[in-house]
Amino acid sequence: MISLANMKNLKPGDFPPEIKGLRMTRQRREVLAVILRDRDHPTANDVFLRAQKRMPTISLATIYNCLEALVTHNIVRQVNLERESSRYCPNLSDHCHFQDEKSGKIHDVVFKKGVKLEDILELPKGTEVSHLEISLKGIFGK
Amino acid sequence: MISLANMKNLKPGDFPPEIKGLRMTRQRREVLAVILRDRDHPTANDVFLRAQKRMPTISLATIYNCLEALVTHNIVRQVNLERESSRYCPNLSDHCHFQDEKSGKIHDVVFKKGVKLEDILELPKGTEVSHLEISLKGIFGK
DNA sequence: ATTACGAATTAGAATAATTCCAAATTTCGG
DNA sequence: CCGAAATTTGGAATTATTCTAATTCGTAAT
Ligand SMILES: [Mn+2]
Ligand SMILES: [Mn+2]
Ligand SMILES: [Zn+2]
Ligand SMILES: [Zn+2]
Numbered sequence: 001m002i003s004l005a006n007m008k009n010l011k012p013g014d015f016p017p018e019i020k021g022l023r024m025t026r027q028r029r030e031v032l033a034v035i036l037r038d039r040d041h042p043t044a045n046d047v048f049l050r051a052q053k054r055m056p057t058i059s060l061a062t063i064y065n066c067l068e069a070l071v072t073h074n075i076v077r078q079v080n081l082e083r084e085s086s087r088y089c090p091n092l093s094d095h096c097h098f099q100d101e102k103s104g105k106i107h108d109v110v111f112k113k114g115v116k117l118e119d120i121l122e123l124p125k126g127t128e129v130s131h132l133e134i135s136l137k138g139i140f141g142k
Numbered sequence: 143m144i145s146l147a148n149m150k151n152l153k154p155g156d157f158p159p160e161i162k163g164l165r166m167t168r169q170r171r172e173v174l175a176v177i178l179r180d181r182d183h184p185t186a187n188d189v190f191l192r193a194q195k196r197m198p199t200i201s202l203a204t205i206y207n208c209l210e211a212l213v214t215h216n217i218v219r220q221v222n223l224e225r226e227s228s229r230y231c232p233n234l235s236d237h238c239h240f241q242d243e244k245s246g247k248i249h250d251v252v253f254k255k256g257v258k259l260e261d262i263l264e265l266p267k268g269t270e271v272s273h274l275e276i277s278l279k280g281i282f283g284k
Numbered sequence: 285a286t287t288a289c290g291a292a293t294t295a296g297a298a299t300a301a302t303t304c305c306a307a308a309t310t311t312c313g314g
Numbered sequence: 315c316c317g318a319a320a321t322t323t324g325g326a327a328t329t330a331t332t333c334t335a336a337t338t339c340g341t342a343a344t
Contacts, residue, residue, distance in 0.1 A: 025311075060323095065321075080224055083331085085301060086225065110263070115261075127281065129280040142266040169292080199293095207292070207293075211292090
């Protein structure tokens, strides 16, 4: 598992085995560092603005390229809420997203222990789920 | 409940009470008729193409306007899958959407009887859910 | 039926997120 | 270090959707 801690000294070639196949570049390292730093589900443009602080020459096209690479390699999760721009989440565990209508903040929500899809949905036999997305909006308690 | 049957003779002012407040126009009637005719979750552009057959002068802007009015008045449901264009669904009962990766077809999926959100998700006390969207992708059985 | 007024339609321009392009640069195995 | 292949980059292109402002329409009241 990648943590912010070991990101600091990450050099090309230092990536954990599950990232093999993804060539390491300064830009990808920076984009990943931004996403791990504040886990607030930033948009591509948010990431761009933050990455620019430490890497003033990075381009928005590169942000999109890096995000795509990280998502494809399952290092980062892409989150789509309604028609808004995509957001990016470093939490790889099973969870869904709740957007608080007051603050606009997006909260990770986990499933109760032992809940399985087939217990919830009326799916015909032989169905194979490759992708699931659950998103909520409303007032987030507490 | 609005059915295709009673759409045929629908005249301005004939709308059921729950649609009061929504002014009736030829265009809105046609857009609704299109969505009720084939329940295949068409995009705005699909609706445009179909509506044009019976109403050659209708504009795409009007399709968007009508869809927005119908969605706002809870006559039609807007469905967002990943980053694709919005689709529109006349099924107002509680359900979610499964996109078959082979055929591209979108299937309505219902929840098992008695399943409640709070049984599934770890939500903090006081949370109020105003909007929920569940979408799946994969191989749809049968 | 006629009128009056607010609402809806329309064509086209504008917007904005994302993707594409082709040239310059970088990575990394050998 | 070299070279092939991948990546970055700025800018243009794409595309779904929204906006604008002029025209037309629907409705409720006369
Ligand atoms: Mn996704
Ligand atoms: Mn929705
Ligand atoms: Zn998340
Ligand atoms: Zn549906």
